[in-house]
Amino acid sequence: MAKRGRAAVTICSDAFLTLGRAQARALGSPDLPIAVIAHPFGIRTREEVRKMADQCVDEVVKLVGASELK
């Protein structure tokens, strides 16, 4: 998406951040914006996931903004 000129943000739990960063480098996007949320993710209830999304949204907006300025 970023390579096509669209603002792009990846959301990743902290346990997968190493993978996310390494893969972004491998795919030629070392500066890929990544919003980080707390792990574990899979055992959360839907309600907890909604709260996490609410907490994460400001970071996503900030990263999208930074991405568009580039």
Add this chain to the structure above:
Amino acid sequence: MSSRDNAPERAAMFEAPEDFEAINKLYRERRWSDGLPIVPPTRERVERMLAHTRRARGEIVARLAPGFGAATVEHVAINAVLAGCDPEYLPALIAAVEAVAAPEFNLQGIQATTNPVAVWIIVNGPLAKRLGINGTFNCLGEGTWANATIGRALRLILRNVGGALPGEMDRATQGQPGKYTFCCAENEVANPWQPLHVERGFAAESSTVTVVGAEGTMNMNSHSKDAAELLRVIAETMIHPPSNEYTHGGEPWLVLSPEHADILKRGGLDKAEVKRRLWEGSKMPAARMSAEDLMRARDSRAAELGKIGPDTLLPISQRPQKIGIVVAGGPGTHSIYVPCFGNSLAVTREVESQ
């Protein structure tokens, strides 16, 4: 010589100490091994390996997730040397690399997941006998050079070229012993039905490798002599609630012992009918899953199954044909259930003649 170099033309060369301990120390420090000692990939050994393919050394066989390193023929050969392969094994390994890179195999998921999934290689056709790949006694155990080193070489390629290092891009929670090596032949002589490669559309005289995203092996020791009863206990073994297969609609596999296969054949069943009965017999009430897993199954299988309620009988796979069956092993009343990753389909590729 390094197999981490991504340049497609030529693998990097480096000077290394001659003694075995020192070069293994180097490989250990750089994480270029799987935790076992390696055979030093000298120029001479790699050239001997390359003599067994007509392909150019710089040809890219595939780019391998999650690091998307280019697996050239030379990289494959280097890792085959590291693993201790005989040079004659190279074409089978090249076919295995092509197979794991097929989109439907979902190598990205298999390499980066928390799941313990390993890549199981099944070899069919005359090549299995020619290379001495074991499909009989202890075929998934230790002791056969070809089984051990071909499986190991693929794992080294997945690490060194694909970049799946544990704790980094390989996120496996525990992994499993099959990630060291997981390779066997089908026991075609003792198979009362079509061999796997013929069932999958290849000529009987061709040789193939089939790759499967396998979570492990579950033994099923049954002394039953009755086909229907034997299928019942196998189907009941396949049912387990915290299963990727029931969550996503997967592709479960069975390794039937020749004795069990014979009982099913004498019971009048062909392979398609065995699959159909196992598919029916392994349907699981959705309520057996945890509430969270049931929600995941609803998300994953809505298009296939529609609304899933607690009383819905979940099939283990979308269709009976998705159940994979091979006949392998020596005498004995043991068959194996191989639960699979779920988001992956097995892939078969023909091995090029030399």
